[in-house]
Amino acid sequence: MVHRADVLQSFKKNGSIVIVGASLAGLRATEVLRKEGFAGRLTVIGDEPYEPYDRPPLSKQVLAGWVEAEHTTLPRQHPLDDVDWRLGIAATGLDLRAREVHLADGQSVDFDRMLIATGVRARHWPKEDEARLAGVFVVRTRDDARLLRQKLETKPRHVLIVGAGFTGSEMASVCRDLGLTVTVTERSASPLIGALGGEIGSIAGDLQRQHGVDLRCNTTVTALEGDAERTLRRAHFSDGSTLDVDVAVIALGSIRNTEWLRGSRLAAGQLGVACDAGCRAFDINGIITDDIFVAGDVARFPHPLYAYQLIALEHWGNAVAQAEAAAHNMVNSEAERRPHISIPAFWSIQFGVNIKSVGLPPFADQVVIMQGSVEQHRFVAAYGHKGRTVAAVSFNQGRWLPYYERLIASAAAFPPTPPAYDVPIPLHPVPAKFPAANAPTSTPTIALTGYAPDEICATYLEEPPMTPVTVESGGKA
Amino acid sequence: MRVLVDLNRCQGYAQCCFLAPESFKLVGEEALMYDSGPDDALKEKIERAAASCPVQAIMVEYMNGHADEMVKSGTSEAEARHGA
Ligand SMILES: Cc1cc2nc3c(=O)[nH]c(=O)nc-3n(C[C@H](O)[C@H](O)[C@H](O)COP(=O)(O)OP(=O)(O)OC[C@H]3O[C@@H](n4cnc5c(N)ncnc54)[C@H](O)[C@@H]3O)c2cc1C
Ligand code: SF4
Numbered sequence: 001m002v003h004r005a006d007v008l009q010s011f012k013k014n015g016s017i018v019i020v021g022a023s024l025a026g027l028r029a030t031e032v033l034r035k036e037g038f039a040g041r042l043t044v045i046g047d048e049p050y051e052p053y054d055r056p057p058l059s060k061q062v063l064a065g066w067v068e069a070e071h072t073t074l075p076r077q078h079p080l081d082d083v084d085w086r087l088g089i090a091a092t093g094l095d096l097r098a099r100e101v102h103l104a105d106g107q108s109v110d111f112d113r114m115l116i117a118t119g120v121r122a123r124h125w126p127k128e129d130e131a132r133l134a135g136v137f138v139v140r141t142r143d144d145a146r147l148l149r150q151k152l153e154t155k156p157r158h159v160l161i162v163g164a165g166f167t168g169s170e171m172a173s174v175c176r177d178l179g180l181t182v183t184v185t186e187r188s189a190s191p192l193i194g195a196l197g198g199e200i201g202s203i204a205g206d207l208q209r210q211h212g213v214d215l216r217c218n219t220t221v222t223a224l225e226g227d228a229e230r231t232l233r234r235a236h237f238s239d240g241s242t243l244d245v246d247v248a249v250i251a252l253g254s255i256r257n258t259e260w261l262r263g264s265r266l267a268a269g270q271l272g273v274a275c276d277a278g279c280r281a282f283d284i285n286g287i288i289t290d291d292i293f294v295a296g297d298v299a300r301f302p303h304p305l306y307a308y309q310l311i312a313l314e315h316w317g318n319a320v321a322q323a324e325a326a327a328h329n330m331v332n333s334e335a336e337r338r339p340h341i342s343i344p345a346f347w348s349i350q351f352g353v354n355i356k357s358v359g360l361p362p363f364a365d366q367v368v369i370m371q372g373s374v375e376q377h378r379f380v381a382a383y384g385h386k387g388r389t390v391a392a393v394s395f396n397q398g399r400w401l402p403y404y405e406r407l408i409a410s411a412a413a414f415p416p417t418p419p420a421y422d423v424p425i426p427l428h429p430v431p432a433k434f435p436a437a438n439a440p441t442s443t444p445t446i447a448l449t450g451y452a453p454d455e456i457c458a459t460y461l462e463e464p465p466m467t468p469v470t471v472e473s474g475g476k477a
Numbered sequence: 478m479r480v481l482v483d484l485n486r487c488q489g490y491a492q493c494c495f496l497a498p499e500s501f502k503l504v505g506e507e508a509l510m511y512d513s514g515p516d517d518a519l520k521e522k523i524e525r526a527a528a529s530c531p532v533q534a535i536m537v538e539y540m541n542g543h544a545d546e547m548v549k550s551g552t553s554e555a556e557a558r559h560g561a
Contacts, residue, residue: 054481054513061510071514075479075538317485345485352505354489378506396506399488 004333011112012331015040018101018109020091021117021257022046024054024074024316025296025323029115031078032327042083043109045101047090050142056316058145059170060349064177065153069146091118094264096283096292112291113330116261116273116281117323119297120254120314125162130224135232137249139167151247152178159183160235160245162221164191166348168251169204173350176211183214183243185221188435195357196393198433199367200381203374203395204355211351224248254314256298262460266292272300272312277339279326284446284458293330295322295340304341305390305408306363315346343405347398353377356398359391359408367432368415370404372397380404383432384414479538480523482511486534493526493535501526 017033019026022044030044046052053072061067086103093102100108122138125131135156137148152159152175159175161168164186175182184191190201191208208215216237223236235243261268266289267282268274273294274282279301281292294301296319302308325340332338348355361367364383370392372379380400383391389412392404400419407416415427450456480500482493489507493500500512500523515523520539527535 056484057513061512066510067512067514071512073479073514075481075536077536077538317483320483347484349504349508349510352508354505354508356485396508398507 015112017113018111019044019115025117025319027052028323029327036331038331045086045091049088059167062145063174069142115293117296118257120256123252123255125250133226133232156246158245159247161249163251170350172213185219186217187220207351274300278329293326295326317345357393358401358405361391363390364432366429368427368429370418389414389416481536483534486532492529497522497526
């Protein structure tokens with residue numbers, strides 16, 4: 001009889017692992033695999049021509065001109081010279097049966113286990129001819145940030161930011177710091193509404209206006225107009241007005257990089273790649289795979305604190321924690337498996353305010369200011385779902401968040417007990433005002449074929465549309 | 478050099494800002510901005526900043542080989558400048 005422990009040991013010594021996506025999650029997984037003793041062949045495939053770099057500085061220090069876009073390469077916590085880095089090459093397909101990843105250069109790489117960490121890309125302006133006008137930008141990659149920075153150095157007269165999610169709001173903040181005139185449009189009633197809800201989002205809106213941003217909520221851009229040289233000149237808005245602008249930054253959120261998994265028979269689509277709390281991917285029928293793992297922005301996973309709903313978190317901390325859990329599980333036995341159930345957390349820096357969040361605000365129905373002063377933009381808000389504390393958000397009060405994190409972890413009643421002092425009593429919970437779940441407007445239809453138990457299976461009925469849909473949420477929710 | 482700060486963990490205590498003001502600065506009351514690719518000449522200051530962070534949020538990587546040489550000469554230059 002073959003012992004499982006022997007199989008695992010031999011896999012760790014002689015097996016092969018492929019990681020697709022060479023960014024934050026891909027790098028962290030690579031490090032953990034080596035740290036936990038995986039000595040076999042390790043291949044990392046990334047379509048960007050760079051070593052893994054960090055994205056959060058792109059809309060902050062890099063855009064502000066303090067740090068070069070090239071100076072964002074992530075430090076390595078472990079020597080990784082014996083890793084086969086295939087950078088600048090996209091994975092184009094996955095053959096589960098042959099255990100092969102196909103690459104854009106025609107080659108393929110075989111594996112025993114694989115990690116999917118292909119993240120998301122920026123959702124560009126949906127009208128292609130307008131998106132191509134000189135002066136229209138998105139910011140997801142290092143190259144994007146460098147190009148926009150170069151443009152901002154020419155002191156444009158009027159910058160338009162389309163979408164007031166985190167990235168859009170951060171970029172508006174940097175533009176104001178640079179002394180530029182900025183208009184921000186947001187389809188919803190307030191900035192950051194998808195991540196923080198309308199109640200707290202409106203405070204972020206006040207912050208923008210106080211810093212001189214021309215913030216236009218409940219407004220969408222209907223057209224971007226160029227001149228004969230195909231250079232952006234003017235924006236048209238849903239209220240019929242127009243504005244002369246020379247820069248438009250599209251911050252309409254993101255699209256998950258799952259097209260390359262079409263035909264792989266994994267549960268992959270516009271919502272991401274579904275996986276369990278151990279980071280193992282589901283196949284299209286909803287059965288767990290043993291050797292395909294998922295981590296980072298592209299993953300959807302169940303969280304016990306949030307009713308086991310599949311959630312996708314486009315947060316730095318989630319990419320790190322999930323990649324670490326996935327890599328650990330890839331090289332350990334079933335008994336040693338670790339769940340990815342850390343409490344979600346993110347930060348954002350805008351208009352001089354450090355916004356931090358723990359838990360999952362969009363899961364909440366109510367919100368309450370727990371401490372501090374909304375007027376001074378220094379407070380903590382707790383979020384509740386059916387009488388349970390599920391999240392907390394701070395504006396310049398980050399030091400209190402660990403206190404709330406413990407409350408969330410212990411499923412404390414909502415509103416929770418405030419810390420000892422600085423408390424507006426009595427507490428007044430109000431509706432959190434999250435927009436109705438913004439499901440993609442078009443998802444591929446999945447149908448069942450076959451009747452007998454050994455025949456029945458799920459398949460895609462049609463190709464999902466490849467053109468981006470117009471969703472102006474912009475937020476990482 | 479490559480520097481990374483886990484800003485979920487960072488509590489804005491600003492020790493790093495006092496020890497290596499060229500690389501770390503507070504924006505507003507508690508938002509930390511840092512240089513993710515500082516000059517090798519700042520190695521010692523950044524090392525001290527990383528060591529002093531009360532929540533160990535700062536990660537640093539020095540480059541191998543050639544870059545290592547640069548780190549050394551860079552450090553001595555910096556020492557000379559600051560009279561250390
Ligand atoms: C401007 C900006 C600011 C941000 N600020 C914050 C912040 O303040 N706080 C916070 O918590 N989070 C922030 N984030 C989010 C954070 O950066 C992401 O959560 C993180 O980058 C996710 O890492 P990832 O490795 O999962 O995915 P990604 O970083 O998206 O990396 C995926 C990689 O896979 C590559 N890839 C895609 N398809 C293929 C393919 N077929 N073959 C090969 N390679 C492929 C992509 O090109 C990319 O390099 C920010 C993001 C951006 C863009
Ligand atoms: S010393 Fe640590 S906690 Fe304090 S600001 Fe610097 S990184 Fe943040």
